[in-house]
Amino acid sequence: MADDTAPMLEVDDLSVRIGTLDGQLEVLQQVHLRVMPGQVVGLVGESGCGKSTLVRAVLRILPDSARQTGGAIRFRGTDLATLDERRMSREIRARRIAFIPQDPYLALNPLFTVGQQLMEILRWHGQAQGGGRRQWRARIAALFARVRLPEPEAMLDRFPHQLSGGQRQRVLIAAALLCDPELIVADEPTTALDVTTQQQILVLLRELVEELGVAVLFVTHDFGVVAELCSAVTVMYAGQTVEAGPMTEILHAPQHPYTRRLVECHPDRMRELRGIPGAVPSLVNPPGGCRFHPRCDRRVAGCETRPPQLVDVGGDHAVNCIHVHGGAA
Amino acid sequence: MKFVLRALFRDWAAVFGLAVIFLLAVLAIFGEWIAPFPEDAFDVKPWQRLRPPGPEFLLGTDALGRDILSRIILGARVALGIALTVVAAAALIGVPLGLVAGYRDGWLSDAIMRVTDIFLAVPQLVLALAFAAVMAPSIQTAMLALTLTYWPFFTRIVYGETRRVRSALYIDALMAVGAGPARIALMHILPNIMPAIIVRATIGLGVTILIAAALGFLGMGATPPTPEWGLMVAESRRYLPDAWWYSTFPGIAILLAVLAFNLLGDGLRDAVDPRLRRSR
Numbered sequence: 284m285a286d287d288t289a290p291m292l293e294v295d296d297l298s299v300r301i302g303t304l305d306g307q308l309e310v311l312q313q314v315h316l317r318v319m320p321g322q323v324v325g326l327v328g329e330s331g332c333g334k335s336t337l338v339r340a341v342l343r344i345l346p347d348s349a350r351q352t353g354g355a356i357r358f359r360g361t362d363l364a365t366l367d368e369r370r371m372s373r374e375i376r377a378r379r380i381a382f383i384p385q386d387p388y389l390a391l392n393p394l395f396t397v398g399q400q401l402m403e404i405l406r407w408h409g410q411a412q413g414g415g416r417r418q419w420r421a422r423i424a425a426l427f428a429r430v431r432l433p434e435p436e437a438m439l440d441r442f443p444h445q446l447s448g449g450q451r452q453r454v455l456i457a458a459a460l461l462c463d464p465e466l467i468v469a470d471e472p473t474t475a476l477d478v479t480t481q482q483q484i485l486v487l488l489r490e491l492v493e494e495l496g497v498a499v500l501f502v503t504h505d506f507g508v509v510a511e512l513c514s515a516v517t518v519m520y521a522g523q524t525v526e527a528g529p530m531t532e533i534l535h536a537p538q539h540p541y542t543r544r545l546v547e548c549h550p551d552r553m554r555e556l557r558g559i560p561g562a563v564p565s566l567v568n569p570p571g572g573c574r575f576h577p578r579c580d581r582r583v584a585g586c587e588t589r590p591p592q593l594v595d596v597g598g599d600h601a602v603n604c605i606h607v608h609g610g611a612a
Numbered sequence: 613m614k615f616v617l618r619a620l621f622r623d624w625a626a627v628f629g630l631a632v633i634f635l636l637a638v639l640a641i642f643g644e645w646i647a648p649f650p651e652d653a654f655d656v657k658p659w660q661r662l663r664p665p666g667p668e669f670l671l672g673t674d675a676l677g678r679d680i681l682s683r684i685i686l687g688a689r690v691a692l693g694i695a696l697t698v699v700a701a702a703a704l705i706g707v708p709l710g711l712v713a714g715y716r717d718g719w720l721s722d723a724i725m726r727v728t729d730i731f732l733a734v735p736q737l738v739l740a741l742a743f744a745a746v747m748a749p750s751i752q753t754a755m756l757a758l759t760l761t762y763w764p765f766f767t768r769i770v771y772g773e774t775r776r777v778r779s780a781l782y783i784d785a786l787m788a789v790g791a792g793p794a795r796i797a798l799m800h801i802l803p804n805i806m807p808a809i810i811v812r813a814t815i816g817l818g819v820t821i822l823i824a825a826a827l828g829f830l831g832m833g834a835t836p837p838t839p840e841w842g843l844m845v846a847e848s849r850r851y852l853p854d855a856w857w858y859s860t861f862p863g864i865a866i867l868l869a870v871l872a873f874n875l876l877g878d879g880l881r882d883a884v885d886p887r888l889r890r891s892r
Contacts (some may be wrong), residue, residue, distance in 0.1 A: 308667075308716035321826055339784070342787070342788050344784055346717070347716065347717040347718060348717055356616070371790070372791070372792060373790060375790075376787075376788055376790035377789035377790050378790070380786060381789075382784075382788030382789070384781050384782075384784060384785045384788070385781060386781055388783040389780055390781040390782050390784075390785045391782055391785075392782045392800055392804070393804070394784075394803050394804055403799075404789050405883075407789065407790060407791060407795075408789075408790065441843070458785075458789070547827065557796075570709055611889040
């Protein structure tokens, strides 16, 4: 099919502004992100750092008030930003890039059965050519069985409020798989679930990834989840990409001071829990240069003026910090 | 749908409302065949004026000798006709405007809502009176005035509800599977806000009947000899307290109709919402 050495999704220098009563907020500033075919990439950062905005920008479902002001989002070489809305809806969304939303309790329409809601996706994408209602139902039931929902046939006629959180999340995963996408974008799919359910969902996702070879962009703020699922990580802070690289390197040899502090924050890596002093800055009037410098313990003169720039340090590892200079070419 | 009906029939107040409305509908459609003296809509029979209720005239007769029961029955069509037309027209104007304003951000949304606010600030009765004063008082004038003052209620409630539903995550999820704005608004948002619209419409039917009757009472709505309940109450004032039946029975008709629509509106709201349904 496609070239497996070329990135499947490449976000390049992306900037997004949102108009609010406080003026224009630059919620994403020159963000970079890359997902290779079949790869599971973790997108990590504190709340409010622009992870969800990035995901929505990729699918072009940003609110009316948001504008992409620069950069490109290339999917299999096509810039999604220049694609017209019709083709985006018909050919990209669900068909090639599927979305697993954050909170399974809120991500299903309460008025329709889950079967009706999945059926609508099939109908909309004309994936059921020739097949009648019965074949569609069978197909959805098969998917339900695959995501290990109990009684898949009966599940079709349940309303969302009759399912548990874990079951709803499985329904949403089934919905994402409905059109055999090449890339699944998952926006914190386990955050709203309790720990044991979270674990089951992660196991399921890993199995599906291995089985189907689908690429996943996995948004989370939990390095434990990253270690379990992802092969590469991109770290964001206040709308900027601060570091990107292979999972083991990021986890064991983080280069950016922010990544280092973030990794240290994870409870099972440290006996003593350490936070990061300060808070994510307001985007109304963000710090200039590197947006992390007011909280950084390695701050030097020049941090507040240095424009964001990811420097390649070799081995697919790139860091956006004044202390890092290009290693291998 | 089956659930909704089952839940509705468990609610005795709603069932009462529904029964009264059903009766009204039957009277409105088959009034001429049900009324004992259908010709009493227009006839004048001075020899039998102001008879008290009795076996011949169950609810008595009025100042022109017309059977009050017959006129109440014939008045059902007038009342329901006005109410249904006004509410349907108001919903037809108000619901789409509210959907557009709620779904979109920006100047169009603001413009729609500010115009709505202006119309909301005009009291229904006053505008209706002004209309009747400028044009000739008639049922049509009253309906026009009521429609012009009632649509903003739909716009406002639909706007607020659309905003609420629109921010739900499943709308994001729908956009992410490629559903367009029209599809999302009509197939997903509209059904979710239907309970609010139905309640508004049902209560609106009651309110409209009430205001139409008030206009008739003030001589600015229906004109004689139309068998209109408010007009009947107005005509009876001069004969109080002696001919108590003359004003009482049309008054009770108004009361029952308005009450029935309000009870049904409440019952429907509880029945249509699947989350409320479980808690009952």
